[in-house]
Amino acid sequence: MTAVLTGIGGFLPPKAVTNDDLSRTLDTSDEWIRTRTGIRARRMVSDGLSTGSLAVEAGARAMRSAGVTGVDAVVVATTSPERLCPAVAPEVASRLGLGTVAAFDLTSACSGFLYGLATAAGLIDSGTADTVLFIGSEAFTTLVNQEDRATAPIFGDGAGAVVLRRGEPDEPGALGPFDLGSDGALADLLAIPAGGSRQRSADAGLGHGTVPTADWYLRMEGRPLYTQAVERMTQSALAVLKRADWPVADVDWFAGHQANLRIVRAVAEELELCEERVAVNIDRVGNTLAASVPLLLNDYAARGALRAGQRVLLSAFGAGLSWGSTVLVWPEIQAEPIN
Template structure:
């Protein structure tokens, strides 16, 4: 029989430190009104010194496993742009700290689309029979790569982690991941980037430039490209699922900017009140944003069993994607 990946558990975490718009306004040329109007963000969470992406990933992973009622999986996939080290990958350490010694684990780097790319990897492993269960995590400490003087990025990004447990099941049961469609265009690599730290810089023969150590984003171009690619991939995945736009009960989009999420909903013809939003509270958490929103939506009742859910994201690379599933009866760990 056809195997499908079924969502069996969800968990999320954020660091304890809250940074409000008012606090940012004390240090940058900005204001609470400016940030809220342009992004919809009121606050974000930021790691304290010594707290790593791996720390957040472990906590979110443990909570997802608790939600699924299990302590073991056959594979761990971690989506992150802010790994603990350039080498090795962070996933093996996360797996070991959770107690999954010997389990294969690897990182996926697709920036804000990372969770969907990791979800595809986990679902494919289950569909192919290579795993019966997979822990998929999105975790970021974006505060560690932001320019302290750049209000356009400091105001947007926050830290956090979210995770889901997938198990083998049937395509028609609640929680089954129905379809996933992904895309990329490397010609847009400079839209969202950290230029320094890689082989491009190290083999250039030029001394490192301090500004290249920080995250940069072409905001206006990203806005229009994100709306277009998220809308296109959403329509494609809906068609492959056999759903009409009117069938969608909830959109859980990458929490990039409230205007982007609303614009995608408008382009699709879905009422904006069907979008699950938590960006006002956590900011843009890149690869962690979709699983964080899933956990929040399940916790406060915005996601209910039987809801037909559309996931979509756009990130650096450029990368993008969308997925469909019917929400199961799960309680966040």
């Protein structure tokens, strides 16, 4: 038995921020952002919306898609938690009316959806759960310095969710083999220095006022990250295709993490996949980290571009550094259009 995708849902906060909006406060322009990232607009939390509330909305839609009112476990992947403690997943489960089911968070930044899929599949494979609601949810713009032209235009907020059930390995929706990897030696290429135990221990007794303001926000080394992302996603995708015994020519859709349009296209080129088979929605939502891939899948499924029986390759890369890939044959499921 294995984990089978049986429902999907997504949610975006209502506040839309265009490149022109950003250019009013940043030394940037719509053309500068579009040519470097492929992004035209993104959604941002406001009015009290946060990671948990986004997760609840996406999770409810995924459960409706799957036709279920209960699950055995809830897993939330996020790098923008509600609080450092406790995890948000138990609260999400409670707000969804799921009772006292197992619920926990995991953190793997932009690779969170792939790591979370593997974790949720493990719960099912081990017999711990028959059904799992897995949600990637991010309010990451709250951790980005909105005065930093290198990072502020890139990120957006949102949540994407899937329901997995126990099923047969040869049925549509069954998750294929996984390829996961990391390189912690390069962790500082994408990091938020302050807020964790390392900074708190070093500054013990000095107070938060001694920490430079910039340390509370994301730092990114763009050029080396680009190289690493293309190399690692390509290698991971090829590895999982080999394990699944799928020729690249059999892939109908490449659903890569939406970090940067140039990265997605470069990976597709390395894989020798034509542009028509590359799924893209970064132009409208930006980089939503762990929510990126499920939002992309929901988007394409809801408008009929992603159809039952099509072969899908999933791959992501993010902070850690971390990366992962898997494959599946898309099942017959209904997806609600994302707001």
